[in-house]
Amino acid sequence: MTATTAQSTRPNFARRTWSRIRLLKESPVGMVGTFLVLFWILVAIFAPWISPHDPNESNMDALIDPTPTAVNWLGTDNQGRDILSRIIWGSRTVLLVAPVAVFIAYSIGCMLGLLAGYYRGWVDQVINRIADVILSFPAIILYIIVIMRLGPSALNIIMAVVFIATPQIVRIVRGMTLELREHDYVAAAKMRGESPFYIMLAEILPNARGPLIVDACLRMGYTTIAIGVLGFLGLGLPPPDPDWGGMVKDTYAMMTLYPHMSLFPALAISSLVVGFSLLADGIREISMRD
Amino acid sequence: MLAFLGKRLLSLIFTMLAVSALVFAAFEFTPGQVARKVLGPFATQDQVDQLTERMGLNRPVFERYFEWLSNTFSGNLGTSTLYKTEVNNIIWDRLGNTLILASVAFVIIVVFSIVFGIAAGMREGSKLDRVISVSSIVTTSVPEFASGVFLASIFVIWLGVLPGTSPLESGQWSIASQLVLPVAVMVLYDLGYVVRMVRASMVEVMMKPYIRTAILKGLTFKEVILKHALRNAMIAPFTVILLQINYLITGVVVVEAVFAYPGFGRMLLEAALAQDIATVEAASLFAVFVTVMTQIVGDLGYMYLNPKIRFA
Numbered sequence: 001m002t003a004t005t006a007q008s009t010r011p012n013f014a015r016r017t018w019s020r021i022r023l024l025k026e027s028p029v030g031m032v033g034t035f036l037v038l039f040w041i042l043v044a045i046f047a048p049w050i051s052p053h054d055p056n057e058s059n060m061d062a063l064i065d066p067t068p069t070a071v072n073w074l075g076t077d078n079q080g081r082d083i084l085s086r087i088i089w090g091s092r093t094v095l096l097v098a099p100v101a102v103f104i105a106y107s108i109g110c111m112l113g114l115l116a117g118y119y120r121g122w123v124d125q126v127i128n129r130i131a132d133v134i135l136s137f138p139a140i141i142l143y144i145i146v147i148m149r150l151g152p153s154a155l156n157i158i159m160a161v162v163f164i165a166t167p168q169i170v171r172i173v174r175g176m177t178l179e180l181r182e183h184d185y186v187a188a189a190k191m192r193g194e195s196p197f198y199i200m201l202a203e204i205l206p207n208a209r210g211p212l213i214v215d216a217c218l219r220m221g222y223t224t225i226a227i228g229v230l231g232f233l234g235l236g237l238p239p240p241d242p243d244w245g246g247m248v249k250d251t252y253a254m255m256t257l258y259p260h261m262s263l264f265p266a267l268a269i270s271s272l273v274v275g276f277s278l279l280a281d282g283i284r285e286i287s288m289r290d
Numbered sequence: 291m292l293a294f295l296g297k298r299l300l301s302l303i304f305t306m307l308a309v310s311a312l313v314f315a316a317f318e319f320t321p322g323q324v325a326r327k328v329l330g331p332f333a334t335q336d337q338v339d340q341l342t343e344r345m346g347l348n349r350p351v352f353e354r355y356f357e358w359l360s361n362t363f364s365g366n367l368g369t370s371t372l373y374k375t376e377v378n379n380i381i382w383d384r385l386g387n388t389l390i391l392a393s394v395a396f397v398i399i400v401v402f403s404i405v406f407g408i409a410a411g412m413r414e415g416s417k418l419d420r421v422i423s424v425s426s427i428v429t430t431s432v433p434e435f436a437s438g439v440f441l442a443s444i445f446v447i448w449l450g451v452l453p454g455t456s457p458l459e460s461g462q463w464s465i466a467s468q469l470v471l472p473v474a475v476m477v478l479y480d481l482g483y484v485v486r487m488v489r490a491s492m493v494e495v496m497m498k499p500y501i502r503t504a505i506l507k508g509l510t511f512k513e514v515i516l517k518h519a520l521r522n523a524m525i526a527p528f529t530v531i532l533l534q535i536n537y538l539i540t541g542v543v544v545v546e547a548v549f550a551y552p553g554f555g556r557m558l559l560e561a562a563l564a565q566d567i568a569t570v571e572a573a574s575l576f577a578v579f580v581t582v583m584t585q586i587v588g589d590l591g592y593m594y595l596n597p598k599i600r601f602a
Contacts, residue, residue: 029424132301133308136581138540141558141574148562148570149316225433229544232435233559248435252548255454259443266436277431278424 023286030282036275044091053082055089056240066258075260078251083261086242087268093243094272097154098223101161102216109166110212113173114200118181124174131167139164143226147235154237157230161223172215176208183207214284221276228269244269294593298586309578310362314355317567318347362575368568372561377572380557385576387458388546388553392538394469395476400531402481407488408523412515414493423489426482434479434541438548441471456549472549480537484530491526495519525595529588536584540577 024030043050052073053059062069062076069075074083116127134142146160180186181204189199230236231245239246244265251261325341326333342348361368367377410422432440446454456468495501496519504514543555550556554573561569 029427129304129308133305133312136305136309136578136585137574138536138577138581140541140543141577144543144558144562145313145316145570145574148565221431225431228433229435232433232544233547234563245433245435248439252435252439255439255442256447259439259447262439263443266433266439270432270436273431273433274428277427281424281427 023289024282027282027285029278030285033275033278033280033282036271037279040091040272040275041095043088044095047088047092051085051088053085055085055242056081066261068260074264075258077247077261078254083247083264086247087244087265090242090244090247090265090268091272093154093237093241094224094227094269097157097161097227098220101158102165102219102223104158105162105165105169105219106212106216108162109169110173110205112166113170114177114204116170117174117177118196118200118204120178127170128174131170134163134167135171139226140229143230144233144235147230152230152235152238157227157236160230161226164226165219165223169215169219172212173208176211177204180204180207210287214280214287217276217280217283221273221280224269224273224276295586295590298589302582302586305582306575306579310359310575311355313571313574314358317571318354318358362572367572370561370566370569372564372566372569377569381554381569381572381576384552384554384557387551388539388542388555391469391472391476391542391545391551391553392535395473395480396534396538398473398477399481399484399534402477403484403488403527403531404524406481406485407527408492408515408520410485411489411492411523412496412511412519414496419489422485426485428482429478430480430482432478434475434544435548437478438471438475438545441474445471454549456551458552468549472545472551475545475548476538476542480534480541484527484534487527487530488523492519492523494526495523498522525592528595529592532584532588532591536577536581539580 024034058080059072059076059082060080062072062082063080066072066076066078066080072082072084074087077083077086112127116124137145142164143160146163147156150156150159177200186199186203189203194203227236227243228245228248231243231247232249233245234249236246237243247265248262251258255262325338325345325347329337329341347354365378367381369375370377370380373380406422406426410419413419429437442454445452452470453463453468454471456472458465458468501514501519504518505511509517540555542551542553543559545551546553546556547559558570558573558577560566561573
């Protein structure tokens, strides 16, 4: 999205971004969020090296007593698989699916939102109507319908997230474009004879980035919840690959006997989403300051 | 006002038609698949063709769509392949159960969000404000199934004071006690968002000149809040609060799955997992209808509450 702007303003942009990241230090809430998100990103990257066991390997001895031991730090699940290893590998699923889905949704959403807000008229009408129809579905029902029809797989989960998130992003970008297009620098660019696409991508979009970054960060959190919920409802990734929601689903029936089986994956997903939300709040707080 | 209402109703009809077409297209566009789903993977192609013929599925798409549409609107929702009965026979009972859950949760959310939102927003940046704001961010970030696990660990397993499932049958646990955990999970997930909306509105109102006037003319802080700020601070969040009804009616899917609660959401999920098309179609149309209706009611209420629009 910054391909056009990057050429002219790269050093400036990089420096500004870095100073913004450093500013997060001033927001304790933002720091906690950054720490949580970074923690899980590192876990996901280094999964093959830090995972103590094969996440899909059943340890028959552990079936007798699945509670935490020196070998299986967080215990084992209903099939004797190491919970810590499954949580570690499960972070990969979430941190691969969520960013890809959010990125695609943003690419389409920004484009359509810019078109609707910039051209207004019938373009706006058509895009808005379609967004309206999709938005009138409660998100969870759309997820269920899409996955029910397409079948559960990482790709289909991404498609479902894109389908549901894009209209919401269109709304946000459209609203901001309607406001930003009235600014003098847009008029100046038009006078210079810049093409509409240049104006949209190089003049309007960069000036909308503040709220969009906050929204993207929150959306990563929502998407993580959505992936977890789909897994919990039995509409997530097909077994045996670990995903946090699915881990809770598989073991929830045994809660009264072995609560640790559900507790640890529930803690994992909660901490990641809380991380995204706190990070978003920190960014918002800092961007409001300047 | 009337023109506005007419416009909104027209857009309601348009949206419902578009949604019904979308739902129909998603499920019944390819007729062979419907018969195949009914008969299962081991039926021969011949049997599938026969059933397709008998169900009238080989007619043109538009003919089938309009027939389905007129059936749906005349109250004939079709037969559920999962529950082996007419969709009408189950959906209303399930909705009733969900309504119990939703209305209890709704009342709690409204009361608490106003109390916490006002308390946080009346002094922006105060310690109380930070505590409420950060905790509302944290609680809305915990997925419902996770908070279900946390609450069940504490109250069911550790303390043993509440039941872990809510089948709504009286036995060891009273019906009321079966409602506690599902309601708590819904309130935890939804409350923070509404609190933040009320807070933001309150913060804005507190910066208005008339509030300063009220303070300067010597009213106590309590009087300023209750008599001057509160009413105006409730205009903007009104729509947000009303939109929570959507979440409460349809977002119950997860909560009901966690606690085995026999409601609308669990029916939808079971039907979806069993590829029970008629039930999913009816349920999604109903859900969209609720969504669009609450939007209209929200707009009307907003107009009524806001004199700037009412007298314009």
